[in-house]
Amino acid sequence: MIGDTMTLLSLLGRIMRYFLLRPETLFLLCISLALWSYFFHTDEVKTIVKSSRDAVKMVKGKVAEMMQNDRLGGLSVLDAEFSKTWEFKNNNVAVYSIQGRRDHMEDRFEAAADYVKAHLPDSLKQQLQAFEREKRESVLSYASILEQRILAVDREMLDKLSANHDEAGTTCLVALLSDRELTVANVGDSRGVLCDKDGNAVALSHDHKPYQLKERKRIKRAGGFISFNGSWRVQGILAMSRSLGDYPLKNLNVVIPDPDIMTFDLDKLQPEFMILASDGLWDAFSNEEAVRFVRERLDEPHYGAKSIVLQSFYRGCPDNITVMVVKFKSGARGSNKAGE
Incomplete structure (x- = not known):
C-alpha cells in the first residue's frame, strides 16, 4: 500500500513538473477554458482562466530569469536550488x-x-x-x-x-x-x-x-x-x-x-x-x-x-x-x- 502511494505521488509530481516547466501546456488549457467560458459564461470558469493566465506569466518569467542569469554568466537562480x-x-x-x-x-x-x-x-x-x-x-x-x-x-x-x-x-x-x-x-x-x-x-x-x-x-x-x-x-x-x-x-x-x-x-x-x-x-x-x-x-x-x-x-x-x-x-x- 505504501509503495502504491509513493508511486502515485511520484506520478503526480512528474505531472506537476510537466505543467510547470512547459508554459505552452498551460496556455493551451487557458484557450480551452476561454472557449468554454465564452459559450457558457460561467463565473467559475472565468476565474480559472484568469488564474491560469497568471500562472503562465509567472512560470514564463521564472524560466526567462533562469536563462538570462545563465547568459550573463551567473548561476544565482540555480545556486539557490x-x-x-x-x-x-x-x-x-x-x-x-x-x-x-x-x-x-x-x-x-x-x-x-x-x-x-x-x-x-x-x-x-x-x-x-x-x-x-x-x-x-x-x-x-x-x-x-x-x-x-x-x-x-x-x-x-x-x-x-x-x-x-x-x-x-x-x-x-x-x-x-x-x-x-x-x-x-x-x-x-x-x-x-x-x-x-x-x-x-x-x-x-x-x-x-x-x-x-x-x-x-x-x-x-x-x-x-x-x-x-x-x-x-x-x-x-x-x-x-x-x-x-x-x-x-x-x-x-x-x-x-x-x-x-x-x-x-x-x-x-x-x-x-x-x-x-x-x-x-x-x-x-x-x-x-x-x-x-x-x-x-x-x-x-x-x-x-x-x-x-x-x-x-x-x-x-x-x-x-x-x-x-x-x-x-x-x-x-x-x-x-x-x-x-
Missing part, C-alpha cells in the same frame, strides 16, 4: 555537473563514486604503463586491462563499504584513447556517444537496465526479480542491473559489476567529439539529439557541456546531471589518454 554544482575544463575536455532536482548529489559526492574516482584512475594508469613497456610480450589488451581493473576496484570497494554497512553504488563509464582505437567500458546506465566525421551519432555503450531480456533472464536465474516502481527495478530497489558497489544486491548475485567493452576504429570514424554522461542527460535527450545539440555549441567555453546540462534541467529532468565532452584534435591520437 543546487547545493553542489561542479565544473572542469582542461585542454580538449570539459565537464559540467549539477545536483538538479535530487535531494543529494549522487553523481559525484557519494561514497561509491568517491571511491572509484580515488582508486580506479591510478590503478588503471599503472597497469597501462606496465602494458606499454611490455606490449610485445604481453597477452593482455586494453579491453582485458579495463575489465580486470574495474572488477578489482569493485571487489575492494565491496569489502570496504560492506564493513561500514554502506550500501552505496555507482555506475562506471571509461573511455581509453590509444593510437588508432577508442576502447569504452561501461557498467550501469551512464552512456557514451560519439559524433563521427559526418555528424552521425555512434553509440559507445548500451545501458544495463533490468527490463532488457538478457539482464532479466540473468536476474531470474540468480533467484531475483524485477518490479515496476516508477521504473523497472532489481528486487524493487535498483533501476540498473549492473553497478559497482551496492553490496546487498551483489551478495544476492542479482546485480553484477561485469563491464561491457566496445572498441572503435578512429581512422574510420574520424570523430569530432564524444559525450560521456550520467543517466540524467539521457532522460531528456536521445543520442542523436545530444550530438546535434553539442555540435552546434562546440565553440562555447565548455564545448556545449554546460548548455546541454542546463537544457536537460529546463526540460524537466528529475535527476543529477553530469556531462563530459571530449573534443578530438589532430594530436589526440599521438598519445594514450583515458577519460572517466
Whole structure:
C-alpha cells in the first residue's frame, strides 16, 4: 500500500513538473477554458482562466530569469536550488555537473563514486604503463586491462563499504584513447556517444537496465526479480542491473559489476567529439539529439557541456546531471589518454 502511494505521488509530481516547466501546456488549457467560458459564461470558469493566465506569466518569467542569469554568466537562480554544482575544463575536455532536482548529489559526492574516482584512475594508469613497456610480450589488451581493473576496484570497494554497512553504488563509464582505437567500458546506465566525421551519432555503450531480456533472464536465474516502481527495478530497489558497489544486491548475485567493452576504429570514424554522461542527460535527450545539440555549441567555453546540462534541467529532468565532452584534435591520437 505504501509503495502504491509513493508511486502515485511520484506520478503526480512528474505531472506537476510537466505543467510547470512547459508554459505552452498551460496556455493551451487557458484557450480551452476561454472557449468554454465564452459559450457558457460561467463565473467559475472565468476565474480559472484568469488564474491560469497568471500562472503562465509567472512560470514564463521564472524560466526567462533562469536563462538570462545563465547568459550573463551567473548561476544565482540555480545556486539557490543546487547545493553542489561542479565544473572542469582542461585542454580538449570539459565537464559540467549539477545536483538538479535530487535531494543529494549522487553523481559525484557519494561514497561509491568517491571511491572509484580515488582508486580506479591510478590503478588503471599503472597497469597501462606496465602494458606499454611490455606490449610485445604481453597477452593482455586494453579491453582485458579495463575489465580486470574495474572488477578489482569493485571487489575492494565491496569489502570496504560492506564493513561500514554502506550500501552505496555507482555506475562506471571509461573511455581509453590509444593510437588508432577508442576502447569504452561501461557498467550501469551512464552512456557514451560519439559524433563521427559526418555528424552521425555512434553509440559507445548500451545501458544495463533490468527490463532488457538478457539482464532479466540473468536476474531470474540468480533467484531475483524485477518490479515496476516508477521504473523497472532489481528486487524493487535498483533501476540498473549492473553497478559497482551496492553490496546487498551483489551478495544476492542479482546485480553484477561485469563491464561491457566496445572498441572503435578512429581512422574510420574520424570523430569530432564524444559525450560521456550520467543517466540524467539521457532522460531528456536521445543520442542523436545530444550530438546535434553539442555540435552546434562546440565553440562555447565548455564545448556545449554546460548548455546541454542546463537544457536537460529546463526540460524537466528529475535527476543529477553530469556531462563530459571530449573534443578530438589532430594530436589526440599521438598519445594514450583515458577519460572517466
